[in-house]
Structure formats: structure tokens, C-alpha cells
Amino acid sequence: MTQRLQQIAQQLSASRSQCNSQKCLLASQVVIVTGGAQGIGEAVVTLFAQHGAKIAISDIDAERSQRLVEKLEKEGVDAAYFPGDLLDLSFPQTLIQQVLKRFGKINCLVNNAGMHSKPVNPASSLMVYERLPER
């Protein structure tokens, strides 16, 4: 297992160092990362972007999402954000439609949005907490 993980890490590292436009591992692939504005989601966004993916961030925190998209765009990444609450049952459908309209396809979904017991950002976690159906 450890050996396989080392192999994957080496492949990713090699791919990143060679990554320019069409040579990237994930060139032209469109990925949605829910909860992509911070924490683990932001790390996933960064890694996918480094490998050439087009990034769709969906997060309840629109401000953080916007800041991250602006940062990615400065680095030449094709990125957009689609703010919304994934606890709202109608939102995923809207999200898919909006991403398809913006990017034309979806190759990958990283379903990461959620709450952790020790929030990195108390403000956004409070927003989420207040929307929980049962407490």
C-alpha cells in the first residue's frame, strides 16, 4: 500500500513538473469540488489545478470561493464558483446545470462539503450549522 502511494505521488510529481497546457495529466478535465473554498477542498482544488484541470468550486461561502477563483485565474487556471447550500435539495441539480453551461462537460465530482467538529473558519461553519435540518 505504502509503495503504491509512493508510486502515485511520484507520478503526480513528475506530471506536475511537465505540466504545460495539453501535456498536463488533467488537461481540459472539468472537476467540481464541493466545499472547495477552504480546508481539504481548497487543497483538492489546488492539486487538480496544478495538473491542468478546469475548476468548478461550489461552496456556501461565496466570498472565499470568489477569492480563491480570483487567485486561480491569476495563475492562468480556468475556474469559476457556484455558491449554494448543498443542504438545499434542489441545489445539486442547479449546480450541474450551471457547471454544464459554463464548462460544457463534467469529468469529476469531489463531494467534500461538510462540517467537521473543529472548524477552521467559524463564520462559514456557523452559516452551515444554522441551516442544518435537525440539531
Ligand SMILES: NC(=O)c1ccc[n+]([C@@H]2O[C@H](COP(=O)([O-])OP(=O)(O)OC[C@H]3O[C@@H](n4cnc5c(N)ncnc54)[C@H](O)[C@@H]3O)[C@@H](O)[C@H]2O)c1
Ligand atoms: N478535517 C478533518 O480532520 C476531517 C476528518 C473527517 C472528515 N472530514 C470531512 O472532510 C470535509 C472537509 O473538511 P475540512 O476540514 O476541509 O472542513 P472545512 O470546514 O475547513 O471546509 C468545509 C467547506 O465546506 C463548505 N460547506 C460546508 N457545508 C456546506 C454546505 N451545506 N453547502 C455548501 N458548502 C458547504 C464550507 O463553507 C467550507 O468551505 C468535510 O466534509 C468534513 O466533514 C474532515
